[in-house]
Amino acid sequence: FLKGKTALVSGSTSGIGLGCAKALAAEGAAIMINGFGEADAIEAERRELEALSGAGAVYDAADMSKPEEIAAAVARCTAELGGPDIVIANAGIQHVSPIEDFPIEKWDQIIAINLSSAFHLTRAAIPGMKGKGWGRLIYIASAHSLTASPFKSAYVAAKHGVAGLAKTAALELATHGVTANCVSPGYVWTPLVEKQIPDTMKARGLTREQVMNDVLLAGQPTKQFVTIDQVASLALYLCRDEAAAITGANHAIDGGWTAQ
Numbered sequence: 001f002l003k004g005k006t007a008l009v010s011g012s013t014s015g016i017g018l019g020c021a022k023a024l025a026a027e028g029a030a031i032m033i034n035g036f037g038e039a040d041a042i043e044a045e046r047r048e049l050e051a052l053s054g055a056g057a058v059y060d061a062a063d064m065s066k067p068e069e070i071a072a073a074v075a076r077c078t079a080e081l082g083g084p085d086i087v088i089a090n091a092g093i094q095h096v097s098p099i100e101d102f103p104i105e106k107w108d109q110i111i112a113i114n115l116s117s118a119f120h121l122t123r124a125a126i127p128g129m130k131g132k133g134w135g136r137l138i139y140i141a142s143a144h145s146l147t148a149s150p151f152k153s154a155y156v157a158a159k160h161g162v163a164g165l166a167k168t169a170a171l172e173l174a175t176h177g178v179t180a181n182c183v184s185p186g187y188v189w190t191p192l193v194e195k196q197i198p199d200t201m202k203a204r205g206l207t208r209e210q211v212m213n214d215v216l217l218a219g220q221p222t223k224q225f226v227t228i229d230q231v232a233s234l235a236l237y238l239c240r241d242e243a244a245a246i247t248g249a250n251h252a253i254d255g256g257w258t259a260q
């Protein structure tokens with residue numbers, strides 16, 4: 001149902017972004033992927049997406065902490081693929097540390113990648129979406145856009161900010177056929193989660209098993225990690241014409257975490 005549409009997914013060389021890119025490509029969307037990684041692996045992914053969609057797939061290496069590179073990626077997407085009709089602002093990083101020890105450069109980096117990149121993508125994509133009278137802005141936020149956990153100050157602040165940006169974009173674009181929504185997962189088993197286990201062990205003095213069961217899944221009533229496919233399916237639904245009235249909302253997909 002996305003034939004003729006183009007999607008730009010930030011941070012799509014791994015995890016949730018890659019899952020979203022595949023789901024959109026399988027429905028026929030041309031895709032711009034983005035993120036860091038091995039050149040060969042990225043090229044293999046690009047080819048797979050191209051084969052899945054039958055439309056174009058382009059990789060852009062824009063660093064989502066750099067506003068001018070983000071604007072250039074959107075311009076390239078417009079020139080080569082016909083403009084992003086769908087933007088999935090997904091790129092994100094994490095750092096786990098008490099506030100008083102939180103490295104200032106980590107704070108700045110997380111705010112830039114997890115929050116400001118969503119603004120820069122939105123800002124650059126809006127004129128094209130307005131021009132077509134159709135668009136989908138999807139922000140992969142987090143349960144941490146709705147609630148906090150200790151030792152994740154920058155991440156929680158950035159994700160709450162993304163939730164505010166999504167609501168504002170929804171109001172500004174409500175009469176233009178453009179929706180803006182947050183998808184807010186609980187813990188999804190991806191490299192981002194795997195990488196924070198050692199720091200959480202250190203910050204809380206716990207073993208790996210204790211971090212998995214007593215920290216990560218402690219707040220998730222289902223006691224299951226959310227899957228990448230489940231998150232991608234929700235993002236895909238928001239792209240449907242049936243979802244035209246869903247805007248300015250923050251969709252939790254968190255095994256009941258934020259119901260508590």
Ligand code: NAD
Pocket residue numbers: 010011012013014015016017034035036037062063064065090091092093113114140141142143184185186187188189190191192193
């Ligand atoms: P991941 O580490 O698997 O993927 C992150 C992606 O972002 C990678 O492609 C990476 O290359 C890219 N990236 C990082 N820094 C970048 C930069 N400066 N410029 C461009 N790309 C950059 O992580 P993930 O778990 O798939 O997370 C994706 C999003 O989902 C993030 O915004 C994250 O906060 C959010 N999220 C994840 C979980 C979870 O449990 N995994 C839960 C809630 C929300």
